[in-house]
Amino acid sequence: EDQVTQSPEALRLQEGESSSLNCSYTVSGLRGLFWYRQDPGKGPEFLFTLYSAGEEKEKERLKATLTKKESFLHITAPKPEDSATYLCAVNAGGTSYGKLTFGQGTILTVHP
Amino acid sequence: NAGVTQTPKFRVLKTGQSMTLLCAQDMNHEYMYWYRQDPGMGLRLIHYSVGEGTTAKGEVPDGYNVSRLKKQNFLLGLESAAPSQTSVYFCASRDRGEAFFGQGTRLTVV
Numbered sequence: 001e002d003q004v005t006q007s008p009e010a011l012r013l014q015e016g017e018s019s020s021l022n023c024s025y026t027v028s029g030l031r032g033l034f035w036y037r038q039d040p041g042k043g044p045e046f047l048f049t050l051y052s053a054g055e056e057k058e059k060e061r062l063k064a065t066l067t068k069k070e071s072f073l074h075i076t077a078p079k080p081e082d083s084a085t086y087l088c089a090v091n092a093g094g095t096s097y098g099k100l101t102f103g104q105g106t107i108l109t110v111h112p
Numbered sequence: 113n114a115g116v117t118q119t120p121k122f123r124v125l126k127t128g129q130s131m132t133l134l135c136a137q138d139m140n141h142e143y144m145y146w147y148r149q150d151p152g153m154g155l156r157l158i159h160y161s162v163g164e165g166t167t168a169k170g171e172v173p174d175g176y177n178v179s180r181l182k183k184q185n186f187l188l189g190l191e192s193a194a195p196s197q198t199s200v201y202f203c204a205s206r207d208r209g210e211a212f213f214g215q216g217t218r219l220t221v222v
Binding site: 006009032034041042043044045046049087089097098099100101102103104105 | 116143145147152153154155156157160162168170171202204206209210211212213214215216
């Protein structure tokens with residue numbers, strides 16, 4: 001069964017304090033790993049897609065990386081506006097073709 | 113271009129009542145999804161569809177039914193609502209890439 005586990009559940013940072021969020025996954029035939037940002041009361045907003053081990057994507061203060069078992073979302077010199085819930089999802093192949101499974105999310109709070 | 117639209121945005125049901133949540137997308141996407149989101153539990157997949165006329169069970173399908181009679185619409189039904197179904201429901205659609213989400217339906221069952 002496809003599984004996605006995110007850690008930590010919550011992370012508090014001071015403005016400018018860099019850190020990383022982790023997404024560990026078990027899936028048959030990975031067809032894509034996705035990172036989303038979700039603000040309170042809103043739907044998730046797409047950040048990155050990664051397809052193969054070794055791939056990296058960057059956007060402003062965020063950088064996502066992928067290995068065969070996990071993905072990291074690195075946040076460099078975060079600002080208070082980066083505070084949100086960050087969600088990871090995997091798209092499976094095989095008998096779960098098309099299925100999109102999410103982790104439980106990491107709640108990030110950045111203090112000024 | 114509206115993207116993914118969910119109807120209604122808010123609803124209060126009494127235990128045992130039935131209702132249907134509608135998800136409509138105008139991007140001609142093949143795949144559509146229904147999730148529920150509860151505090152501290154991320155997004156849990158209820159049902160999904162890989163094309164018109166197809167549906168499949170997700171992680172938490174009990175108590176829900178779905179239909180995808182038209183490619184652009186994905187309906188989620190609650191036949192007999194229970195307090196445990198109080199949640200925020202999100203619909204999403206995608207093709208080969210990232211999923212696009214609606215703004216959610218906040219459902220309370222009393």
